[in-house]
Amino acid sequence: MWRHLEYANNWGLTGLIKFYLIFTQKYFMLMALILMLYEKEKKAMTNIPEEFIKKLTQQIGDRFIFSDPEKLEAYNFDGTDFTFLPNLVVEPETTEEVSKLMKLATEYRVPVIPRGAATGVTGGALAIHGGIILSLLRMNKIISIDEIDMTAVVQPGVINFDLHEAVEKKGLYYPPDPASYETSSIGGNIAEDAGGPHCYKYGTTRDYVLGMKVVLPDGTIMNTGVQTRKGVVGFDLTNLIIGSEGTLAIVTEATVRLIPLPGKIITLLAFFPDIHALSATLYGITKNRIVPAALEFLDPASVNTIRDRISIPVPKDASTLLIIDLDGESEELDRQMVDVGEICLDNGADDVLLADSSGKRQGLWDVRRKLRDFIKEGSKFKRAEDVTVPIRKIPELIEGCEEIARKYELMNHNFGHLGDGNVHVNLTHKQKNEQVIGQAKYAAKEIFELTVKLGGTISGEHGIGITKQEFLGIELSQPSIELQKKIKQAFDPLNILNPGKIFPGS
Ligand SMILES: Cc1cc2nc3c(=O)[nH]c(=O)nc-3n(C[C@H](O)[C@H](O)[C@H](O)COP(=O)(O)OP(=O)(O)OC[C@H]3O[C@@H](n4cnc5c(N)ncnc54)[C@H](O)[C@@H]3O)c2cc1C
Missing domain, CATH: 3.30.70.2740 (Alpha-Beta Plaits)
Known part of the structure; x- marks a missing residue:
């Protein structure tokens, strides 16, 4: 599998195959040798000295440092099809432990790859050059929920769903809801600026993070942003780190903004004969000053995939489906429901259905999330x-x-x-x-x-x-890529935090 080999991190099989392929072409023998030396160099970088492990153990104890093959294998994957074996797994419980790990990693030039729940689908949490997988899942406390400021302080290993549940019990709402919300972590959501169905009305993760505690690649502990609902002092480092895919800093705490939990939520399904009606329908909805909480579409192939998995009857000829969530207070919702239904029909919908129980709603969204x-x-x-x-x-x-x-x-x-x-x-x-x-x-x-x-x-x-x-x-233009690489360099001059991600050849 060439695709796997492109990213392989040792020169056992990879090196031999590359050597064989190039050697048999005779002309490029020298190139093969250079390539193998390069691979060896990369391996040398990822070798973790005994001394490093000894010092780390002295500083943070041995309870959460793992190098046995089963444990390494359990951390070799994410939401992609690729696998890469790390050399070590560390599962710290505090910001200080993360800081100590990074200070040592800097001293010994060992790559560190932050990892949340490993649901990422672009390989961000993979140890492509070996090194240390830094799992943040033990840092999973909701530290506080402030009902007056409407904020929560959370550790990065908190699962998105658990935060939803905890704040909803207090009548508050944390809107970012990636389809992976039952499993993905807040740290991973921040690192990817995760979005989700309800981000149309409410915005993505970025719109809810006010401030963070982070550990820089050299081990420095730093606060970014604010604990208040607004603040404009200095450059916006919070937003620079959000979406940086774990390449600039490790998030060890976040203060997130909450909003009041909407009073009621209803779900409509509209079946259309083709995709062309979609934009006109959305235009009709927004022109009526209605902003649905979610507005998901499925094309004909996707509709056929779920046809037999939802309890709601799908018209035989329907080819495109719109799932519309409306939220708010009862009276207003009833008006919106009628208006949106009419707008859909005016724009050619074959049928509009109401998921009239929370069971039906949940069932439908479950199917959508598993699509x-x-x-x-x-x-x-x-x-x-x-x-x-x-x-x-x-x-x-x-x-x-x-x-x-x-x-x-x-x-x-x-x-x-x-x-x-x-x-x-x-x-x-x-x-x-x-x-x-x-x-x-x-x-x-x-x-x-x-x-x-x-x-x-x-x-x-x-x-x-x-x-x-x-x-x-x-x-991205070349100047933009170059500037971004300089920013990475300013944060991580030794390129030890999640190397090889985002930028080709990094
Ligand atoms: C079924 C499924 C549905 C999905 N649906 C959506 C969706 O609707 N919307 C969406 O946006 N994404 C979606 N995703 C992608 C994925 O769930 C998100 O990217 C999610 O935010 C990753 O979170 P995680 O905890 O799994 O992070 P991981 O996969 O563990 O890591 C992702 C990245 O974050 C970095 N990282 C993790 N924790 C930290 C930290 N504390 N500090 C710094 N960097 C860190 C890692 O290094 C890596 O680069 C989906 C994935 C699956 C499998």
């Missing part, structure tokens, strides 16, 4: 992208994706957040082999080019990690 997995069933290969375009360009993007998928003989399912133009493009194939992987890569490149041409971005929420770095230049 990624359902699409994968029956396919040996899947490549998923999360491109985002201006809303009115969604139909053009989807038609383009379908054409590109056909060209490369791939199946294509599209679904996503209509309200913020975020389209999850899922390319699948019954087989997984080099040809299919290569075809999907070409297809992804064309999809990214189309997205940028339509005024969009190549990632709305999943980030770049290792899977998209070769396409970074499609969207």
Whole structure:
């Protein structure tokens, strides 16, 4: 599997295969030797000296330092198909322990990879050069919830769902809700600026983080931002670190903003004959000054995937589905429900249904959250992208994706957040082999080019990690990439925090 070998971190099998391939071509023997020396160099960097482990153990104890093969293997994956074995796993319980680890990692030049719940889908939490996996999941306390300021202070290992539950008990709401919210951590959400269905109305993780405690790559503990609901002192380091995919600093505490829990929530389903009606429908809704809490769409292939999994009858000819959440107070909601239903019908909906019990709502959202997995069933290969375009360009993007998928003989399912133009493009194939992987890569490149041409971005929420770095230049200009690399250097001059992520060759 060439794709795996590209990222392999030792020169056992990788080195030998590369050597063999190049050697048999005779001309490039010298190049093979240089390549192997380079691989050896990389391995040397990731060797963790006994002395390092001894010092770390003296400083933080041996309870949460692991090097046994089973434990290393348990930390070799994330939400991608790739696996990379770390050399060590450390699971600290305090900011001070994280700081001590980073001071030693700096002294010994050992790469450290922060890791939350490992649901990331672009490889951000993988130890691609070996080194230390720093699991933040033991730091999982909700430190405080302030009902007057409407803020909460949380550790990074808190699972998004647990924060939702805890604040909702007090009549408060933390809106960011990635589809992985039952498993992903707040630290991972911050590092990826995670979004979700309800981010259309309420914004993404970024909009809710007021301040953080972070550990810099050299072990310095620093506060960013504020504990108050606003503040403008100095550069906005909080927002620089949010979405930086664990490459600038390790988040060990966050103060998040909360809002009042909406009184009531209802869900409508509207079935349309095709995707073209979507933008007009959204325009109709916003023109009526209605902002749905969520506005998710499923294309015909995705509708067929869930047809038999939801208890709600899907009209036989329906090909495109809109799931609309409305939230607010009862009277206002009733008016909005009628208006939105009419707008859908005016724009060609075949039918509009109300999920009239919380059980039905939950059931529907459960199916929607698992759609990624359902699409994968029956396919040996899947490549998923999360491109985002201006809303009115969604139909053009989807038609383009379908054409590109056909060209490369791939199946294509599209679904996503209509309200913020975020389209999850899922390319699948019954087989997984080099040809299919290569075809999907070409297809992804064309999809990214189309997205940028339509005024969009190549990632709305999943980030770049290792899977998209070769396409970074499609969207970002060279000066922008160079400036960002300088920022990384200012935070991490030795490149020990999550090296090899976001920027090609980093
Ligand atoms: C089924 C499924 C559905 C998903 N749906 C969505 C969705 O709707 N919206 C969305 O945005 N994403 C979604 N994702 C992607 C993923 O869940 C998010 O990116 C999530 O924020 C990752 O959180 P995590 O705790 O799993 O982080 P990890 O995967 O462990 O790490 C992700 C990145 O964060 C860094 N990191 C982790 N913790 C810290 C920390 N404390 N300090 C610094 N860096 C850190 C890691 O180094 C890595 O680069 C989905 C994934 C799956 C599998």
